[in-house]
Amino acid sequence: MARIALLIQKTPTLEDGNYLRFARELNKSGHSTDILFIDSLRLIAGRVTADAFSWRSHLKSGSPLPTSAECKIDHDVIWILGLGDRENFLDKYQLLYALPEKCKIVNSLDAIMHLKSKYYLASQGDQFPSPETYASTSAEELISIVEANQGKWIVKPPAGSLGRDVYLTHAGDSQLKVIIKRLCGADNSRYTMLQRYLPEIEQGEKRVLLAGGRVIGQYLRRSAGDHRTNITAGAKTEPCDLSVPERHYCTKLAQQILSKGAWFAGVDLVYPWLIEVNVINPGGITTIHELTGCDLSEKVVEAVMTSLDHA
Numbered sequence: 001m002a003r004i005a006l007l008i009q010k011t012p013t014l015e016d017g018n019y020l021r022f023a024r025e026l027n028k029s030g031h032s033t034d035i036l037f038i039d040s041l042r043l044i045a046g047r048v049t050a051d052a053f054s055w056r057s058h059l060k061s062g063s064p065l066p067t068s069a070e071c072k073i074d075h076d077v078i079w080i081l082g083l084g085d086r087e088n089f090l091d092k093y094q095l096l097y098a099l100p101e102k103c104k105i106v107n108s109l110d111a112i113m114h115l116k117s118k119y120y121l122a123s124q125g126d127q128f129p130s131p132e133t134y135a136s137t138s139a140e141e142l143i144s145i146v147e148a149n150q151g152k153w154i155v156k157p158p159a160g161s162l163g164r165d166v167y168l169t170h171a172g173d174s175q176l177k178v179i180i181k182r183l184c185g186a187d188n189s190r191y192t193m194l195q196r197y198l199p200e201i202e203q204g205e206k207r208v209l210l211a212g213g214r215v216i217g218q219y220l221r222r223s224a225g226d227h228r229t230n231i232t233a234g235a236k237t238e239p240c241d242l243s244v245p246e247r248h249y250c251t252k253l254a255q256q257i258l259s260k261g262a263w264f265a266g267v268d269l270v271y272p273w274l275i276e277v278n279v280i281n282p283g284g285i286t287t288i289h290e291l292t293g294c295d296l297s298e299k300v301v302e303a304v305m306t307s308l309d310h311a
């Protein structure tokens with residue numbers, strides 16, 4: 001049986017979500033599981049440590065956090081389920097890179113850095129069909145691209161999340177310059193991404209959970225109120241199936257991202273287009289549970305652990 005560390009963002013009480021459900025399943029399968037707070041990662045006398053508590057079966061959503069203590073990180077599997085504070089992401093990333101080699105990191109540091117990246121996806125059209133995409137720190141350059149091209153455009157931060165600062169615009173839009181200049185910053189120091197708007201999104205976007213190279217489950221999000229299909233932007237969720245081509249595509253995708261070390265991911269699909277690959281604590285399990293009554297956490301844990309055995 002393995003020693004597993006789940007790295008999470010600290011919350012005042014235990015919250016229902018991936019880490020709680022996965023800890024429960026791992027525990028059931030006989031693995032010993034520690035919960036570590038990612039924002040407490042540090043180096044003590046040359047060893048990477050973090051504050052942690054051991055998972056116990058009586059713990060549930062709403063329980064107060066058990067007392068934590070400093071824990072040397074040398075587990076068999078380190079499963080990252082939260083990035084914590086974004087400001088010091090690079091330091092934490094480098095601390096994780098400094099872990100002993102025997103530790104298997106889920107998802108791999110390569111996957112976390114690059115599959116999450118909208119630059120990488122948009123530049124690998126053969127593997128990840130993406131809408132026409134540009135990124136630059138120059139507001140003038142991006143504005144001129146929109147002005148020279150008909151149709152609708154999405155403007156967004158390349159490393160955003162939750163639909164924050166995702167705008168819909170077009171040539172002649174009175175807000176175009178304001179939006180792009182605001183995202184690039186007064187001194188043109190922030191990267192901003194410009195992407196052709198996919199009208200297919202009006203039929204909704206599917207969140208598909210992939211684990212250990214397999215398709216695990218999915219649900220549909222439809223925007224309500226504006227152009228974004230993020231739940232945090234008010235999108236409505238529905239159960240859905242995958243069409244035969246969608247399932248075929250997602251199965252291939254699951255294998256492709258697994259080869260980069262993404263054992264567990266949530267992809268956002270507007271078939272045939274891929275909007276995003278979420279490799280850090282992707283949501284979906286609780287939503288699918290609410291929508292269908294089916295808790296997929298056991299399936300995810302089983303798929304990840306089986307696949308890790310062969311890694």
Ligand SMILES: Nc1ncnc2c1ncn2[C@@H]1O[C@H](COP(=O)(O)OP(=O)(O)O)[C@@H](O)[C@H]1O
Pocket residue numbers: 131154156159160161162163164166195196197198199201205227228229230268275276
């Ligand atoms: N090219 C696009 N065409 C149509 N809608 C888009 C496009 N890019 C993003 N969106 C909409 O904006 C939402 C948020 O964009 P996304 O790239 O996923 O950023 P975030 O990381 O903030 O979720 C998407 O879920 C989708 O609804």
Ligand SMILES: [Mg+2]
Pocket residue numbers: 162163230268276
């Ligand atoms: Mg998204």
